[in-house]
Amino acid sequence: MVTDTFAEGIETEITVMELNLWYGAKQALKDISVDIPKNSITAFIGPSGCGKSTFLRCFNRMNDLIKSCRVEGDVLVGEDNIYESNVDVVELRKRVGMVFQKPNPFPMSIYENIAYGPRIHGEKNKEKLNSIVEETLKAAALWDEVSDQLDSPALDLSGGQQQRLCIARTLAVKPEIILLDEPCSALDPISTSKIEDLLMELKKDYTIVIVTHNMQQAARVSDYTAYFLLGELTEFGETRQIFEMPREKSTEDYITGRFG
Amino acid sequence: MFSPKTSERIAFAFLTLAIAIVVAFVFTIIFYITSNGIGAISTDFLTQGPKNRMTEGGIFPAIVGTVFLIIGSMAVALPLGILAAIYLNEYAEEGRIVWIIQMAINNLAGTPSVVFGLFGLAMFVKYMGFGASILAASLTLALVVLPVIIRASEEAMATVPPGLREASLALGVTRWQTVRKIVLPIALPGMVTGAILSVGRVAGETAPILLTGAAYFLPRLPTAISDQFMALPYHLFVLATSGTNIAATRPIQYGTALVLLLIVLGVNFVAVMIRRHYKKKMRW
Numbered sequence: 254m255v256t257d258t259f260a261e262g263i264e265t266e267i268t269v270m271e272l273n274l275w276y277g278a279k280q281a282l283k284d285i286s287v288d289i290p291k292n293s294i295t296a297f298i299g300p301s302g303c304g305k306s307t308f309l310r311c312f313n314r315m316n317d318l319i320k321s322c323r324v325e326g327d328v329l330v331g332e333d334n335i336y337e338s339n340v341d342v343v344e345l346r347k348r349v350g351m352v353f354q355k356p357n358p359f360p361m362s363i364y365e366n367i368a369y370g371p372r373i374h375g376e377k378n379k380e381k382l383n384s385i386v387e388e389t390l391k392a393a394a395l396w397d398e399v400s401d402q403l404d405s406p407a408l409d410l411s412g413g414q415q416q417r418l419c420i421a422r423t424l425a426v427k428p429e430i431i432l433l434d435e436p437c438s439a440l441d442p443i444s445t446s447k448i449e450d451l452l453m454e455l456k457k458d459y460t461i462v463i464v465t466h467n468m469q470q471a472a473r474v475s476d477y478t479a480y481f482l483l484g485e486l487t488e489f490g491e492t493r494q495i496f497e498m499p500r501e502k503s504t505e506d507y508i509t510g511r512f513g
Numbered sequence: 514m515f516s517p518k519t520s521e522r523i524a525f526a527f528l529t530l531a532i533a534i535v536v537a538f539v540f541t542i543i544f545y546i547t548s549n550g551i552g553a554i555s556t557d558f559l560t561q562g563p564k565n566r567m568t569e570g571g572i573f574p575a576i577v578g579t580v581f582l583i584i585g586s587m588a589v590a591l592p593l594g595i596l597a598a599i600y601l602n603e604y605a606e607e608g609r610i611v612w613i614i615q616m617a618i619n620n621l622a623g624t625p626s627v628v629f630g631l632f633g634l635a636m637f638v639k640y641m642g643f644g645a646s647i648l649a650a651s652l653t654l655a656l657v658v659l660p661v662i663i664r665a666s667e668e669a670m671a672t673v674p675p676g677l678r679e680a681s682l683a684l685g686v687t688r689w690q691t692v693r694k695i696v697l698p699i700a701l702p703g704m705v706t707g708a709i710l711s712v713g714r715v716a717g718e719t720a721p722i723l724l725t726g727a728a729y730f731l732p733r734l735p736t737a738i739s740d741q742f743m744a745l746p747y748h749l750f751v752l753a754t755s756g757t758n759i760a761a762t763r764p765i766q767y768g769t770a771l772v773l774l775l776i777v778l779g780v781n782f783v784a785v786m787i788r789r790h791y792k793k794k795m796r797w
């Protein structure tokens with residue numbers, strides 16, 4: 254694997270060391286080590302089935318839900334090794350939020366969707382909840398479109414609005430990191446560009462990791478890009494470098510559309 | 514043989530016929546029982562006990578008994594069945610043990626109710642010493658409807674999209690909170706349907722209660738769960754087969770059947786209300 258050495262002073266948010274992952278007997282991730290920088294957008298690209306989603310789901314341990322899945326190696330979020338046995342996975346997931354490929358709002362009102370997380374985590378104060386809802390909807394660039402219909406069903410929103418609502422819902426539990434797994438693959442170009450603008454805005458306050466199979470999207474929004482192939486991290490570096498002068502032949506082939 | 518358009522028409526004709534037959538039967542039954550039974554219904558019929566060797570008077574003790582059985586068996590079977598379904602659907606991992614449990618539930622569902630009666634007699638009446646009583650009969654009926662409740666609850670929970678569970682867990686919400694706040698509210702209408710089916714079953718079963726506490730005739734109402742009781746289906750059976758004057762009590766028999774039907778419809782109505790309430794709460 255080839256890793257670029259970053260400029261001095263770049264802070265690391267997620268450190269992955271020699272990570273291996275199996276689904277049953279099948280190895281899906283092979284010996285991955287990488288440092289994901291703080292307050293930046295890192296894109297995961299690569300042909301489908303190469304392990305991007307699997308890798309992303311290591312950061313909030315969503316892979317724990319799959320019985321056949323076994324992980325070896327270390328993942329540090331901040332200072333904490335999240336695969337140690339005494340780690341509280343529920344607490345971890347508050348710190349590391351996730352937005353899924355298909356928008357998945359709950360069948361409740363817009364307001365209730367966002368208040369859901371904070372309320373379960375103990376926030377009872379109505380005023381506080383109101384302000385969380387307003388702040389996160391503003392942060393997710395959705396407030397102007399829905400401020401007068403907070404009590405209407407979230408499922409009445411368009412796909413793009415639903416996805417931004419899901420982002421707002423994630424922000425409401427105050428994570429440090431936001432993971433997004435192909436969040437725009439079901440959306441039209443206008444909604445997609447709204448979400449891209451939003452991510453650029455959010456990276457000031459959050460560390461963002463996004464899986465995408467859209468090369469333009471990776472080039473447009475990300476600061477760093479990781480290229481995966483067959484469960485291995487083939488190349489990782491600054492996005493400009495990856496797109497302009499990839500070191501690996503297979504990265505270049507993929508980016509230029511010669512395969513994948 | 515036929516063009517697609519013709520076979521579409523033929524298929525549709527058969528489907529229409531099938532549903533017409535079903536609807537016709539349902540309405541015939543309801544009409545038949547209502548028209549034969551309505552004459553017997555009166556305040557006395559609903560509030561008095563049987564008189565004159567059960568050829569006159571009312572069915573109040575049997576109504577009370579059946580209501581007690583519904584309450585008693587549901588109080589046991591609903592929580593037990595729903596918790597079991599939550600375990601099977603939300604917690605258990607596919608494997609040998611779960612497979613065995615599922616097989617056991619399927620077999621329980623296919624067991625003739627008289628077998629439950631025998632089991633109830635041996636287990637609750639004799640071994641546990643509850644005697645022939647409301648308690649023993651309720652527990653037995655709870656076992657009869659347990660598979661129905663578990664199956665309906667499991668099916669209802671299986672309709673909750675997995676993406677919603679993931680979304681909830683990814684917010685740092687525990688599994689149990691996710692079950693309570695997302696899965697159960699969405700699954701509730703389906704679970705209520707299972708509960709209604711089982712109330713109908715409890716109200717109508719005869720064999721299990723015959724062996725565990727239903728009385729041919731009781732001069733007074735039960736006052737404790739350890740008392741014996743009268744119940745509508747058994748009372749109907751008694752009047753229709755071994756009563757003192759079978760022909761003369763026909764109207765009372767139909768009246769009893771009608772009351773039984775109304776109780777089940779009443780429960781249905783409550784269930785529809787619950788479903789509507791929850792549909793409003795969860796907004797699709």
Ligand SMILES: Nc1ncnc2c1ncn2[C@@H]1O[C@H](COP(=O)(O)OP(=O)(O)O)[C@@H](O)[C@H]1O
Nearest residue numbers: 276281300301302303304305306307308319321
């Ligand atoms: N739950 C699972 N059980 C078994 N194999 C899985 C599971 N999820 C993913 N895989 C396998 O792991 C590999 C990587 O999958 P995934 O991470 O979804 O790839 P990507 O997101 O890059 O398309 C694929 O070969 C896929 O078939």
Ligand SMILES: [Mg+2]
Nearest residue numbers: 305306307464
């Ligand atoms: Mg994927």
